[in-house]
Structure formats: C-alpha cells, structure tokens
Amino acid sequence: MTLPPARRVAVTGALGKLGRFVVAELRAHGIAVVAIDRATAATAGGADAAATNDAERANADGDNAPARPTDASGAPFVVHHAELTDAAAADAALEGCDALIHLAAITDPVSRPASEMLANNVASTFNLLDAAARRGLARVVLASSQSVLGHPWAPRLLPLDYVPVDEDHPARPVDPYALSKQLCEAMAAYHAHARGLMVCSMRFPSVWLPEQFPWRPTVRLTELEQAAKSMWAYVDVRDAARACRLAMQRSWTGHALLNITARWAIGIKPVRALLAEWYPATTDIRAELGDDTAVFDWHRAERVLGFRARYRWLPDGIHDMGDDDVAVAAGHARPGVAS
Ligand SMILES: NC(=O)c1ccc[n+]([C@@H]2O[C@H](COP(=O)([O-])OP(=O)(O)OC[C@H]3O[C@@H](n4cnc5c(N)ncnc54)[C@H](O)[C@@H]3O)[C@@H](O)[C@H]2O)c1
Secondary structure, X not given: OOOOOOXXXXXXXXXXXXXXXXXXXXXXXXXXEEEEEOOOOOOOXXXXXXXXXHHHHHHHHOOOOOOOOEOOOOOEOOEEEOOOXXXXXXXXXXXXXXXXXXXXXXXXXXXXXXXXXXXXXXXXXXXXXXXXXXXXXXXXXXXXXXXXXXXXXOOOOOOOOOEOXXXXXXXXXXXXXXXXXXXXXXXXXXXXXXXXXXXXXXXXXXXXXXXXXXXXXXXXXXXXXXXXXXXXXXXXXXXXXXXXXXXXXXXXXXXXXXXXXXXXOOOOOOHHHHHHHHOOOOOOEOOOOOOOEOOEOOHHHHHXXXXXXXXEEEOOEEEEOOOOOHHHXXXXXXXXXXX
C-alpha cells in the first residue's frame, strides 16, 4: 500500500546534532514539524558522536544557549519540552501528528551510567512506539546505529563475517549503548508485526557536520584502529536528514532496517588493502570493491527510500555528488520496492 506523504511530523531530539538538520529538511519540503526535546536550550552546533550530549549539558549549565533555538538553516523553531521516558508525556508529544522521527537518545556508552543510558533509550522508544501504534501514526523512523554490529565502541576489533556489511549481517553488540539500540530495533520489529506500525530503523555510522571538515577525515587517516572499527564509514548530517525526510514521503511494509551511510570509505589505503590488513579473516567478499567503496552497504536504503548519499568527504573538501533521489522522492516506490 502506498501512503500519502506525511503532513505533520513529531521530531524528538530536535535540539540535537541531527535534529536541527531534520527540522530544517522537513520544513524545506513543506512538512510541518512538532519539535520535541527535554532540553530547554541547545548549543549552536551538534555534539561530536563520541562526546557527551551538548544540548543536555547546556540545559544543565543553564547558559551558553541561544534564547531561541534555530534549525540548521538558521530559522527559529518552537520546542515542545517533554521527558520521553514518561509514557504520558511521550503520548502527548504525538498529538496532532501523522508521523514520528525519533532521534532523542543518550548517544554513547560512556558519558552516563550504563543503566541510565539504557533505561533512557529503551523506555523513551517503547513509549513512543506504543503511543504511535495506539494513535495510528502512518510512519515512524527510529535512529539506530552502526554500533549495533559491535563497532565502533568495541574495545578491540571484532570479526566481520562478510563484506560489504549489509543489514542481514549478525549484530553482536559489545557495549551497552549498542545494546540499547539493538533493543530499540527489536521493539520496532515488534510494533511492526504485532501492531501494524510502519517503522524504519536507520543505522547511521558516525554523523559528520560540515564544520567538522577537515578534522573528521583527518582522524580517519591517523587513528587507524578506530578507523577500522568504524569500517571507514561516515554519513554527512545533511544526508542523514534527507534519509529521514524521504522516509516521510515513501512507503514500505512492516519494519525496514536500513544502513544510512556515505557511499564512500575514508582510509589511508584502498579498501581491499585495509580489509586485508585489519580484517584478515574476512574472506567472504561479496561485491566488487573500488578503492573507496563503502564497506557498510547502502543499497537497501536505495531500494526502499530511493536514498543515495550525496556528500563525499575528500581531502580537498566536501563534494556534493548530486541529487540522485530527486526522481524517486515524490512518494512513489520504484518497481520491486515494498509498498
Ligand atoms: N551523532 C552520531 O554520530 C550518531 C551515530 C549513530 C546514531 N546516532 C543516533 O542518532 C540520534 C541523534 O543523534 P544526535 O547526535 O543528534 O544526538 P544529540 O545528543 O546531539 O541529541 C539528542 C537529543 O535527544 C534529547 N533527549 C535525550 N533523551 C531524551 C528524553 N528522554 N526525552 C526527551 N529528549 C531527550 C537530548 O536532550 C538531545 O537534545 C540518536 O538516537 C543517536 O543515537 C547518532
């Protein structure tokens, strides 16, 4: 079944790094946004993925925050404050919305006690999925993470069964943040099959902001083990936001689990050489790999959402590789896409 595009979308974690871009992306495409966050203020930019939560820190400090939050385009927006671990507050946050993009989370395993992080991420996600099903929302997007596969917070390199790593690759979390995201994916699948919700869990690798150039790619070229744990993957925040917006315009069946990643890897050597060096036991190589082919496979997202990443980070700058999704962004599935 092809559903009409979403008209009014609840965006949780709207004050976060990705949230501000999602708010701007939806509004630029004429989709109304109900922005939700428990923070009362936000720093001007997003936090690094490995850092503590900037929005929450700003809230706790009660300073260094703009009087009116702005989205990534600089336009002000109103934030509805809600603590999403509270079931009633999560339910009320969806009032008047026909879709949900759930980004709110504690985004790492180190900045908070594991029990607090796990309880936050799991309870908020369950509350929202449950409310979305009860209220009959048409679409839900959950922000998941490449971490579910075990990387990149793992204390040591974990084996890959095969490459490119698609969504069917076994997920073996080894840190509590990754576990929280795996549990959220399981709750998404449950709400799809048991309660008829259309849910998309997006596995993002490290999300990069334009102002983090050239620091981010430099780290990939110098911190070699961490780069290998990350599978040399990244996604530009504008691409991550565009994937969220496309999900508000497309239809699929049940629970769609999608890798949302740049189509290119960043490493000091061609990808085949990097794999041979860092993952020598991985001999099951299922696709032709060019020098910087992404190891994290993105093709299912193209089939389901018509999404292909645009932003490619090269040593001389960030290159926009084009509007590949334009032809398929109007809400109509390509042949072969579940609808
Ligand atoms: N940033 C990355 O590199 C990255 C990579 C993979 C996945 N993700 C996922 O993408 C999503 C967005 O990440 P981000 O970098 O924008 O995060 P962020 O830390 O910048 O923002 C998260 C926001 O969620 C809010 N929040 C957290 N718990 C809440 C609760 N219980 N109720 C209400 N608000 C709450 C915080 O106040 C904050 O503003 C997260 O789910 C994260 O796990 C991010």
